[in-house]
Amino acid sequence: MLPESIHGLWLRIKALFHRRRLERDLAEELEFHLAMREEKLADSGVAAEEAPHAARRQFGNATRAKESSRELWTFPLAETLWQDIRYGLRQLRRSPGFAIVAIVTLALGIGANTAIFSVVNSVLLRPLPIHDPSRVVVFHLNVPKIRLLSSTVSPPNFRAFSRDTGVFESTAAFLEGGLYLTGSGQAQRLLAMHASATFLPLLGIHPILGRTFTAAEDAYDQGHVALLSQELWKSAFGASPKAVGKRIQLNDESYRIIGVLPPSLEIVYPHVQLMVPLALPPKAFSDENEGNLYLHMLARLRSGVTLKQVRAALAVEAAREIVSISPQERPVLAGFSIEAVPLMEDRVGGVSRPLYLLLGAVLLVLLIACANVANLLLARASTRSHEMAIRAAMGAGRRRVVSQLLTESVLLSLAGGAVGFLFAWWGISALVHLAPADLPHPETIHPDSAVLAFTFLVSILAGILFGLAPALVSSKVGLADSLKEGARSSPSLGRSRLRRGLILSEVALTFVLLVGAGLLLRSFAKLLAGC
Numbered sequence: 001m002l003p004e005s006i007h008g009l010w011l012r013i014k015a016l017f018h019r020r021r022l023e024r025d026l027a028e029e030l031e032f033h034l035a036m037r038e039e040k041l042a043d044s045g046v047a048a049e050e051a052p053h054a055a056r057r058q059f060g061n062a063t064r065a066k067e068s069s070r071e072l073w074t075f076p077l078a079e080t081l082w083q084d085i086r087y088g089l090r091q092l093r094r095s096p097g098f099a100i101v102a103i104v105t106l107a108l109g110i111g112a113n114t115a116i117f118s119v120v121n122s123v124l125l126r127p128l129p130i131h132d133p134s135r136v137v138v139f140h141l142n143v144p145k146i147r148l149l150s151s152t153v154s155p156p157n158f159r160a161f162s163r164d165t166g167v168f169e170s171t172a173a174f175l176e177g178g179l180y181l182t183g184s185g186q187a188q189r190l191l192a193m194h195a196s197a198t199f200l201p202l203l204g205i206h207p208i209l210g211r212t213f214t215a216a217e218d219a220y221d222q223g224h225v226a227l228l229s230q231e232l233w234k235s236a237f238g239a240s241p242k243a244v245g246k247r248i249q250l251n252d253e254s255y256r257i258i259g260v261l262p263p264s265l266e267i268v269y270p271h272v273q274l275m276v277p278l279a280l281p282p283k284a285f286s287d288e289n290e291g292n293l294y295l296h297m298l299a300r301l302r303s304g305v306t307l308k309q310v311r312a313a314l315a316v317e318a319a320r321e322i323v324s325i326s327p328q329e330r331p332v333l334a335g336f337s338i339e340a341v342p343l344m345e346d347r348v349g350g351v352s353r354p355l356y357l358l359l360g361a362v363l364l365v366l367l368i369a370c371a372n373v374a375n376l377l378l379a380r381a382s383t384r385s386h387e388m389a390i391r392a393a394m395g396a397g398r399r400r401v402v403s404q405l406l407t408e409s410v411l412l413s414l415a416g417g418a419v420g421f422l423f424a425w426w427g428i429s430a431l432v433h434l435a436p437a438d439l440p441h442p443e444t445i446h447p448d449s450a451v452l453a454f455t456f457l458v459s460i461l462a463g464i465l466f467g468l469a470p471a472l473v474s475s476k477v478g479l480a481d482s483l484k485e486g487a488r489s490s491p492s493l494g495r496s497r498l499r500r501g502l503i504l505s506e507v508a509l510t511f512v513l514l515v516g517a518g519l520l521l522r523s524f525a526k527l528l529a530g531c
Contacts, residue, residue, distance in 0.1 A: 084407035091408055098380055099412065102373045106416025106462065109369035111423030112362040114447070114455045118428050120355050121454075122445040128344055129264035131204020135169075137310060138346040139297040144335040153297045155284040160321070161297065161338070165313045167305045172199040173278060173295045176269075181236075183249030190232070190273040192250075197277065202300050203268070209233075210244040210259025218277040226255040227275040233260045250276070267444060268347065298343065307340065314338040366458070370466035377409065377470040402471045409467025410460060417459030421447070424455075 037055035046054055092099040127133055139161060140150040153161065153173075162171040174195035180187040197218035200206070207227060217223025226248065228236070237243035247254050261275060283289070301310060318338045345352075424447060432442045 080403070081407070084404050085411065087404060088408035088411045092411065095380065098376060099415075102376055102412050103416045103419060105369045105372055106413055106459075107419035107423055109362070109366035109420070110413075110417045110455060110458055110462065111420030111427060113359070113366055113458055114421055114424035114451060115427030115431060116355070116359045116362050117454050118424065118447050118451045119431055119445055120359055121448075121450055124348060124352055124355060125450075126444075128347070129267055130343075133343055135301040135303075135305075136203065136343040137299050137301065137307070137340040138343055139299065139314075140339040140341060141293065142335070142337045142339055148293075150339070152293045153295050154290055154292045155280055155295060156287060156290050157293075157321075158295050158297050159285055161299075161314075161317060163317075165317070167302060167310050167313050169300045169302045170198050170202050171297065171299045172196045172202045173297045174199055175278070175294055175296060176272070179250045179274070179276070180252075181248060181250060182252050190250075191271050193269065193272045193275045194278045195275055199298075200265075200275075202298060203265075205262060205265055207259035208262045209241060210257070212259060213277050218279055220279050220281045223277050223279065224253060224255045225258045225277065226250065227259045227261050228257060229261050229266065229273045230263055231266075232273045250274075268343075299340070307342070310340045314340055366462060367465075370462055373412070374466040374470055377467065378473065405471035406464065406467050409471070410463035413459045413463030413466075414456075416462075417455050420459075421452070421455050424451075 034052075034055050037058055038051045041051045041054050041058075042048060130136065139153055139157075141153055141157070142149050142151070155173075158171070158173045162168070172195065174193050176191065176193055178189050179192040181190055197213055197215045200212045206212075208230070210227070212227065213223055213225050217225050228243070233239055233243060236248075237246075243257055244259060246257050248257060249255075255276065261272075266272060284292075299310075301307075315337070318336055321338075322336060428445060428447070432445055
């Protein structure tokens with residue numbers, strides 16, 4: 001025998017296919033009970049014309065009885081929600097002007113939030129396409145005395161910092177520079193990455209074709225090998241797999257192609273067209289090159305090692321560096337430090353703060369839009385007081401009325417979110433076009449499933465935000481006054497106070513938005529002045 005809960009669920013599922021018959025049976029059963037009461041009242045001496053009315057009064061609210069009975073063979077929440085959605089859509093169709101104004105107002109606010117969130121998601125939230133990016137750090141040197149901040153490192157620094165300190169799993173270095181592709185017509189300048197043999201393994205990146213270079217090929221004047229970017233591979237060799245093993249002329253020297261780089265590297269380090277071994281000469285590691293700061297250095301932390309432990313180890317290394325120089329030169333290195341910055345933070349640079357400021361600003365715009373729509377709903381509620389009174393007279397409780405009004409608000413907000421999502425497509429293109437040059441990988445900025453989920457969530461929350469207060473106020477119905485034929489509809493005291501509060505909140509939010517915009521412009525001005 002099936003458990004009671006499963007048996008009840010099975011009955012509800014079966015009822016979905018016999019809805020009309022069940023509704024007909026329910027109506028007949030109610031009529032039967034009313035007829036029986038009417039007959040008993042008539043037998044007890046009640047007048048024939050009064051008996052039907054008396055029977056209905058004794059029976060109670062027939063509509064509520066029907067709803068209670070339906071709960072036994074339907075899914076009440078789903079049923080109620082579906083009824084509210086259909087009724088809400090009919091109400092919005094009856095007021096197309098109100099619906100269009102509200103939807104466009106919300107679309108502007110939600111669309112702006114969607115566009116900015118798309119940028120924030122792509123630049124700040126989406127993880128880098130490498131293996132465990134949280135364990136990869138970038139090194140910077142800081143010498144405040146000579147205003148040297150977030151500098152690259154020298155080859156001797158690279159060798160010193162790569163010592164086994166117990167915190168690094170591996171280290172790598174690279175530098176970017178131009179190489180000329182020669183040997184076939186006019187020379188073409190390419191952006192090349194000169195990287196150590198440990199660079200790609202450290203990032204967990206593998207060539208899509210061929211292999212990476214070995215430590216032997218990374219030795220000075222040994223390995224003239226190269227890996228092409230996917231773009232260069234397509235343009236120069238038509239994406240032919242036979243390109244691996246062929247030779248190209250770079251700065252009039254012959255290099256053998258050993259592989260093709262994946263697109264994921266271009267997201268981390270954009271515009272790189274080929275990679276060749278770093279292959280530093282032995283003299284680059286001499287003490288006299290201590291001041292030649294031109295290498296970008298990375299490290300992968302050992303599993304379980306925290307950034308605090310890394311910084312403690314680097315502080316010891318910085319102290320060792322200071323001790324190793326002559327006493328006359330030590331004052332210059334006052335405040336010298338070695339900084340380890342997570343790779344994601346290093347790639348984002350200084351754009352994170354302006355982006356979060358923009359996200360906060362458009363959130364204020366959405367709040368202002370919600371306040372505007374709430375005022376529209378309150379104005380519309382004055383014309384619906386008669387409808388609310390009739391619904392209350394027919395047995396609809398306040399919770400049921402609030403649920404219906406909130407459903408209408410959420411439908412409005414979802415429609416505004418759908419239109420806003422379309423606005424965001426255009427907005428993202430405009431933002432990318434106006435973005436600063438140091439914005440990381442702008443080509444990856446586009447709406448995705450996370451942005452769609454964000455838009456849906458914001459639409460739901462906005463619908464509840466601007467719809468809850470008007471729904472609570474509108475559900476307070478004075479039956480006697482509202483049902484009077486020809487009674488004038490005047491706003492209640494609570495409704496008037498709420499409208500005044502919404503107007504004040506709009507003014508306050510606008511003031512905060514203006515102040516935030518001024519601070520944002522000031523920050524941008526400082527950034528431009530520092531360029």
